[in-house]
Amino acid sequence: MQRFETVGHARPVALVQPGTDLTAPLAPSVAVEANVTGTSPVSLSLVSGEVTLTGTYDGTLGLTVTTGSRTTRHQSRRSSHPEAPVTTVGLALTGTHLSVLTREGGAPDSGWTVRGRLDLLDRVDTRDEAWLAGLVHHVTGTVGEVRAGAFGQLGLRDLRVVSHADGSPWREDGPDGEHVLLTATSAGPGFFDTAHTSVWSLDPRTLALEHRSDLFFRRPDRPGVFGDHASHLLRDTRGDHSRWLLTTSTWGDFDKSAPDASVGVTLAETRVDLTRGRHVLDTRALALPTTGLRSVGVWDPHLVRTDEGWLVAYVSARRFFRFHPVLAGGPSLDDLTLLGAASDRRATEGPVLARLDGADGRWQVLASDGRDGRAGQRRRYPVLDLHPDLPADRRLAEVGALDAPYPANIPWPTLLEEDDGWLMIGFDGRPHGGRLVGYGSHGRVVFARAPR
Structure with a gap:
């Protein structure tokens, strides 16, 4: 590439x-x-x-x-x-x-x-x-x-392409050509608990963004409505039945100082059109395996359904905040097994399942190495693949890296394949709102292109 x-x-x-x-x-x-x-x-x-x-x-x-x-x-x-x-x-x-x-x-x-x-x-x-x-x-x-x-929002981060279950982007006709949809974290005036999930339309030619919907969540274990985020929305079609699946990280009430501090992933299923309007969704816990790993929480889910079943990429944290990518798979989302992890990394998140040029059709995991990673694992986008001969906690190993600008914070390597190349949809750490906001309002969207 x-x-x-x-x-x-x-x-x-x-x-x-x-x-x-x-x-x-x-x-x-x-x-x-x-x-x-x-x-x-x-x-x-x-x-x-x-x-x-x-x-x-x-x-x-x-x-x-x-x-x-x-x-x-x-x-x-x-x-x-x-x-x-x-x-x-x-x-x-x-x-x-x-x-x-x-x-x-x-x-x-x-x-x-x-x-x-x-x-x-x-x-x-x-x-x-x-x-x-x-x-x-x-x-x-x-x-x-x-x-x-x-x-609304003070910025956008954690952008993902809304997809079909097979990983292809969900496209819609616009007045001037096809648009794709993105989920994003709409940044609020503070840390995790002031943000929420939103859906946006992107014109890949002009890079114009248009707000489409806002999504909020009921949890299965506590009352109330939460602005959870770091999500992936996909359209699952089987026969005559179609549904939206939305997996989301439970950052909406995260408190690092709490003795039982944790983050999980929820799953919402609905036939209601989530790409427009304002919605509150009932969810259930999505059990993402951490077998053999020391884990205090999981987040950043990304899903693809293959001929063999589901693949799910996500992040597991051994403590807050030391985290690394994980890949799981199984015949259903209720029957997932850990396939491999990259526990040698300590500040890597935003995993994205992708099939890159030269990968022979294999699904690989793209990720983002933050500035707090180990030497050689900072401010870059590693490409990870399964190595069956390695221990499970190291089986998701680096095979290369994307050659791309790396803004501040930990931008996700979200890719959109186009006829003439690739579009990367990332974000940087530039804040908005002044000193009282602190960390959390970061979210200037950054676009980059690579030709074939």
Whole structure:
């Protein structure tokens, strides 16, 4: 395969997802924004039952939380003061986190800056479906246009091609030719628990991205709606029956400090079209084998069905955060056996099953070596294949590497085969939203091409 060269970037940012409203929100992923037109104080509130969540702007930015008879006020000492005239104030609820944000400086497309953020985990069960169903918004002050609806994204990461079960990309006719669909992690104003899964349309010629849907999940072991992500969506067709299968990593409430901290993979099955709209899906646990491995969690699933059954590539962590790729297979998704692992790696994730030029039709595993890997295993895209003569925990061994630019963070090596070559759809670690966001808003999409 020839060298990949970067050909474009994209970063769709939206606090309120266009075309949505705040009528009976399905998930704790909502936002309100208002254009500032005067000098009077502005407040934006989300209200349900005895809970009122408010963001205020009166020269500085702050948050107020009322739960029953208790009211608390919160203000960041360093970030609450805007650095330029405020044009828009926003309030976002993402998972258990409440954020107040600003657009500043007069430019209508200026970026969002988080000016206050608070974890509501000990105050409000924001994932409760009954509480969400009663959620409404209120805005006071001298404002112009007000927009309220589903939270959008501060960036995209963890991009995968939506596929048929045989691994071929799901394609749809667009006004100017065929488009492919991608799943992505829509980054929120914080770490894992502020993000969610989304679906996007990509025009491979122009590299234009268009938002299509947002997906949220019910877990089999606990109540509520979760913004789990790092997903793979595929269309499984057998005879006259077709269904969507969606495998997802349970990052939506991950807490590394918890004594039982873990991440798993869930499976949702439905005939409902998940490529448009906004959906909450019932899931069940997908048991991904870690036989012979020391494992505290698995994530990043990617599936293909072959003539012999299913192949599933994923990541296993021996501890947080030391992780490596694994490959399993079996006649059904409920009967998988570990085929091999690459336990010699310690910062490698984003596995993708692919058939590359010169691989004689074999499925291989592409992956991404992060900067914390061992010497020789950093900032690169290894190609892994099974070596039956090696021990199971080392059987998934490197046979080569993609020659491609490696941006910051751990970009997944998602490939789309085209008539004249390959398109790589990755991402980098560039943040959005200011210092209060911290890690997690990374997600500028990076495109690269390689000719035949």
